[in-house]
Amino acid sequence: xxxxxxxxxxxxxxxxxxxxxxxxxxxxxxxxxxxxxxxxxxxxxxxxxxxxxxxxxxxxxxxxxxxxxxxxxxxxxxxxxxxxxxxxxxxxxxxxxxxxxxxxxxxxxxxxxxxxxxxxxxxxxxxxxxxxxxxxxxxxxxxxxxxxxxxxxxxxxxxxxxxxxxxxxxxxxxxxxxxxxxxxxxxxxxxxxxxxxxxxxxxxxxxxxxxxxxxxxxxxxxxxxxxxxxxxxxxxxxxxxxxxxxxxxxxxxxxx
Amino acid sequence: xxxxxxxxxxxxxxxxxxxxxxxxxxxxxxxxxxxxxxxxxxxxxxxxxxxxxxxxxxxxxxxxxxxxxxxxxxxxxxxxxxxxxxxxxxxxxxxxxxxxxxxxxxxxxxxxxxxxxxxxxxxxxxxxxxxxxxxxxxxxxxxxxxxxxxxxxxxxxxxxxxxxxxxxxxxxxxxxxxxxxxxxxxxxxxxxxxxxxxxxxxxxxxxxxxxxxxxxxxxxxxxxxxxxxxxxxxxxxxxxxxxxxxxxxxxxxxxxxxxxxxxxxxxxxxxxxxxxxxx
Numbered sequence: 001x002x003x004x005x006x007x008x009x010x011x012x013x014x015x016x017x018x019x020x021x022x023x024x025x026x027x028x029x030x031x032x033x034x035x036x037x038x039x040x041x042x043x044x045x046x047x048x049x050x051x052x053x054x055x056x057x058x059x060x061x062x063x064x065x066x067x068x069x070x071x072x073x074x075x076x077x078x079x080x081x082x083x084x085x086x087x088x089x090x091x092x093x094x095x096x097x098x099x100x101x102x103x104x105x106x107x108x109x110x111x112x113x114x115x116x117x118x119x120x121x122x123x124x125x126x127x128x129x130x131x132x133x134x135x136x137x138x139x140x141x142x143x144x145x146x147x148x149x150x151x152x153x154x155x156x157x158x159x160x161x162x163x164x165x166x167x168x169x170x171x172x173x174x175x176x177x178x179x180x181x182x183x184x185x186x187x188x189x190x191x192x193x194x195x196x197x198x199x200x201x202x203x204x205x206x207x208x209x210x211x212x213x214x215x216x217x218x219x220x221x222x223x224x225x226x227x228x229x230x231x232x233x234x235x236x237x238x239x240x241x242x243x244x245x246x247x248x249x250x251x252x253x254x255x256x
Numbered sequence: 257x258x259x260x261x262x263x264x265x266x267x268x269x270x271x272x273x274x275x276x277x278x279x280x281x282x283x284x285x286x287x288x289x290x291x292x293x294x295x296x297x298x299x300x301x302x303x304x305x306x307x308x309x310x311x312x313x314x315x316x317x318x319x320x321x322x323x324x325x326x327x328x329x330x331x332x333x334x335x336x337x338x339x340x341x342x343x344x345x346x347x348x349x350x351x352x353x354x355x356x357x358x359x360x361x362x363x364x365x366x367x368x369x370x371x372x373x374x375x376x377x378x379x380x381x382x383x384x385x386x387x388x389x390x391x392x393x394x395x396x397x398x399x400x401x402x403x404x405x406x407x408x409x410x411x412x413x414x415x416x417x418x419x420x421x422x423x424x425x426x427x428x429x430x431x432x433x434x435x436x437x438x439x440x441x442x443x444x445x446x447x448x449x450x451x452x453x454x455x456x457x458x459x460x461x462x463x464x465x466x467x468x469x470x471x472x473x474x475x476x477x478x479x480x481x482x483x484x485x486x487x488x489x490x491x492x493x494x495x496x497x498x499x500x501x502x503x504x505x506x507x508x509x510x511x512x513x514x515x516x517x518x519x520x521x522x523x524x525x526x527x528x529x530x531x532x533x534x535x
Contacts, residue, residue: 064333066283077466080438081364123345125331131359161384252498
């Protein structure tokens with residue numbers, strides 16, 4: 001089956017999750033990836049949305065973080081302060097998914113402003129849960145489309161900590177959580193170097209060249225010596241994803 | 257003692273120019289009808305507090321009601337930007353807007369601290385984030401037992417909190433179920449609280465294991481306002497109008513189109529009409 005680069009990105013992110021994960025899910029691509037994992041290889045994957053829904057199994061993807069569907073299909077729904085106090089800060093979440101307008105080589109993220117904070121060129125939505133998700137979850141997966149304005153040498157604003165400006169800030173801050181261990185884009189997957197924590201290309205998606213990744217990355221990105229190709233989406237993965245998207249479009253009354 | 261008032265009278269009595277006001281509801285049960293009444297009554301210089309400003313604060317900001325916004329995520333969920341918020345921050349229209357920006361965790365802790373009559377919230381947060389650099393309300397405190405440095409923000413103590421709930425009984429006890437959000441904390445943190453409800457019933461009943469009941473003596477006024485959360489939703493009553501949230505992107509993008517929409521749908525609408533929104 002042929003597929004789009006967004007489908008490849010969603011499938012690659014879904015594959016990083018397994019049955020034992022307890023996943024803090026954001027809206028958009030992370031939500032699609034987490035539910036795809038649950039519908040394919042990881043049926044016991046636990047999904048938690050910041051609206052307070054614990055162990056939710058939505059039939060369609062929510063448009064917002066607090067759609068009724070998430071509550072209807074949850075094991076339990078807790079108040080928002082409890083979600084952030086006991087469940088996130090309490091260290092109960094294994095994986096957090098994050099994205100943003102900008103990411104740097106150490107997986108630090110900007111979802112606040114483009115330009116100067118006091119006089120922004122573009123005012124973005126802001127942190128939401130991201131700032132503490134980035135430090136409280138055991139590890140972080142970053143999912144965002146590749147592009148030179150998104151994969152930047154220097155962030156305009158650091159909303160959420162990755163490995164810090166030096167790559168080694170987490171330990172200095174007393175954090176015991178791992179931070180970002182994976183970036184999935186529409187071109188490739190990236191993993192941090194074991195020594196420096198600088199993200200390097202681990203696999204290229206089928207048909208993507210090194211040059212395309214270099215052109216779309218704002219820093220001089222390295223490739224792992226053993227970098228390979230991302231296995232293409234299987235028919236099973238694509239059918240599950242497309243069914244999910246079609247159900248969602250019908251439920252939200254939007255054409256896709 | 258809880259009073260049962262019309263929407264007009266409840267807002268006129270309990271929301272004053274210059275107040276700090278929290279209209280809460282995490283995606284679910286957003287008090288749109290009450291927000292529209294604030295627009296109709298031309299209340300200005302408000303400090304608006306809300307974790308997720310959503311369309312209702314986009315509308316209040318675009319109408320010039322807000323002097324300051326305290327928030328943690330200012331987008332149109334699943335759609336994109338809040339264009340009125342952006343216009344105010346980026347270009348100062350209709351006038352400049354002061355912002356105090358937090359993370360969700362900080363806001364949630366700050367509401368809980370307010371409800372608990374604490375001066376500040378203490379939590380593990382803001383590590384490695386530039387937010388602490390741009391917001392002077394983000395500080396730190398040292399644990400007297402372990403020496404650990406923790407984040408601290410002031411408690412949220414609104415002059416008035418306004419929420420929408422499913423039901424009140426005839427004594428004014430209020431029931432919220434479904435995604436209960438931060439409403440209990442927002443009500444208990446406030447000097448006074450106004451609650452709009454879908455219906456007033458003889459018995460609240462218990463629905464769902466996560467139902468929250470607010471006793472009448474925590475609430476200043478109850479207003480019957482069926483449909484008062486539209487285009488947000490009321491679990492068990494009506495669904496979120498996702499198509500309207502999508503359509504809002506185009507309406508709010510343009511100043512004239514936005515103003516025409518507010519004139520038609522809010523300013524000329526009677527206050528006892530449930531928020532009818534056509535997409």
